[in-house]
Amino acid sequence: MFIFNYRLWVIPLILLSSHLALAAPMGFEGSVMTMFDFNQNWREVGFNYAITSRDALGLNHLEFRSDDHKDKRVVNTVNYTRLLSRWNLTDAQSNLWLFMGLGQIRQGHIADGVEANTNSFITSPGFQFDYETRRIYFATTHKFYRATNLNHDTTSIRAGFSFYEADYDQTQPWFILETKYTNQISDKIEVIPMLRLINKNIFVEGGVNNSGQPRLNLMYTF
Amino acid sequence: MKHLLLVVGLGLSLTSFATPSYKVTVNGMVCSFCAQGIEKKMKALPETKGVYVELKNHLVVVEAKDGLTISQDTIKKIIKDAGYEVKNIEVSDHPIEHIKSGMDK
Numbered sequence: 001m002f003i004f005n006y007r008l009w010v011i012p013l014i015l016l017s018s019h020l021a022l023a024a025p026m027g028f029e030g031s032v033m034t035m036f037d038f039n040q041n042w043r044e045v046g047f048n049y050a051i052t053s054r055d056a057l058g059l060n061h062l063e064f065r066s067d068d069h070k071d072k073r074v075v076n077t078v079n080y081t082r083l084l085s086r087w088n089l090t091d092a093q094s095n096l097w098l099f100m101g102l103g104q105i106r107q108g109h110i111a112d113g114v115e116a117n118t119n120s121f122i123t124s125p126g127f128q129f130d131y132e133t134r135r136i137y138f139a140t141t142h143k144f145y146r147a148t149n150l151n152h153d154t155t156s157i158r159a160g161f162s163f164y165e166a167d168y169d170q171t172q173p174w175f176i177l178e179t180k181y182t183n184q185i186s187d188k189i190e191v192i193p194m195l196r197l198i199n200k201n202i203f204v205e206g207g208v209n210n211s212g213q214p215r216l217n218l219m220y221t222f
Numbered sequence: 223m224k225h226l227l228l229v230v231g232l233g234l235s236l237t238s239f240a241t242p243s244y245k246v247t248v249n250g251m252v253c254s255f256c257a258q259g260i261e262k263k264m265k266a267l268p269e270t271k272g273v274y275v276e277l278k279n280h281l282v283v284v285e286a287k288d289g290l291t292i293s294q295d296t297i298k299k300i301i302k303d304a305g306y307e308v309k310n311i312e313v314s315d316h317p318i319e320h321i322k323s324g325m326d327k
Binding site for chain 2: 024027028029031053054083086087088089090091092093132133134165166167168169170172198199200201202203219221
């Protein structure tokens with residue numbers, strides 16, 4: 001059962017005080033998008049293949065753990081990504097995305113120096129809404145991780161601005177601020193200011209979070 | 223007189239082989255990471271000589287190979303399938319380099 005946590009509301013409130021970020025979670029039809037997200041407590045690698053302009057199928061491997069490193073989750077899923085709706089404006093684009101993941105999770109817990117692991121089936125649906133112009137970016141993502149005795153929810157909000165308006169063949173630098181919270185694994189709201197660089201099929205983000213941990217996010221489309 | 227005829231003839235033949243470029247105004251095209259699909263799909267057309275994307279003016283320019291044309295329906299379909307909206311298509315007699323330089327306005 002979903003356990004509501006006041007922290008899920010704190011994140012948007014933080015961002016309401018600033019400008020109202022993740023690029024598209026899939027590429028163009030026939031493309032393969034690879035993704036890599038790495039920090040001390042959250043490591044994710046995956047890819048998807050766009051079978052249509054609105055649908056992609058992929059595989060994902062995710063590891064995350066608690067701040068004290070006593071609880072660890074290893075999630076392997078087959079993922080489906082669907083572009084539910086897109087709004088194309090003259091100077092902006094907005095999207096609503098649906099995610100669905102099915103697979104296996106290994107839940108590990110260390111008590112008195114002994115590690116106990118259980119494996120179970122997991123479902124991980126999610127949504128993302130994003131809005132982007134050539135100067136500003138906003139995205140909010142929510143993902144559910146549901147398995148036996150497990151109710152993690154991850155909420156992420158990203159907002160940022162581009163330092164200047166780059167054109168198609170130029171590298172565009174962005175400042176992105178992400179806040180991320182995953183319940184039942186960490187009490188902290190992670191705040192990560194990042195520098196983002198985009199050049200056609202290459203997407204790189206890097207920063208350091210409010211716990212002093214570095215974060216690197218890469219995407220590449222073939 | 224012969225020279226004049228030669229020049230006129232050459233001019234006419236160049237005109238008859240002028241390759242069209244299609245200047246497509248596209249809504250929603252704000253990011254190169256997302257718009258790259260348009261360039262790749264346009265380049266894959268056998269009639270395409272070159273593609274130029276300009277985010278600033280929401281413009282995709284597709285230049286056809288010598289003596290060939292590209293169906294506007296095909297262009298519209300590619301852009302729509304890439305997830306964008308075609309606002310307008312204008313046919314130009316000028317090549318991409320000419321349009322890039324801003325002399326086509």
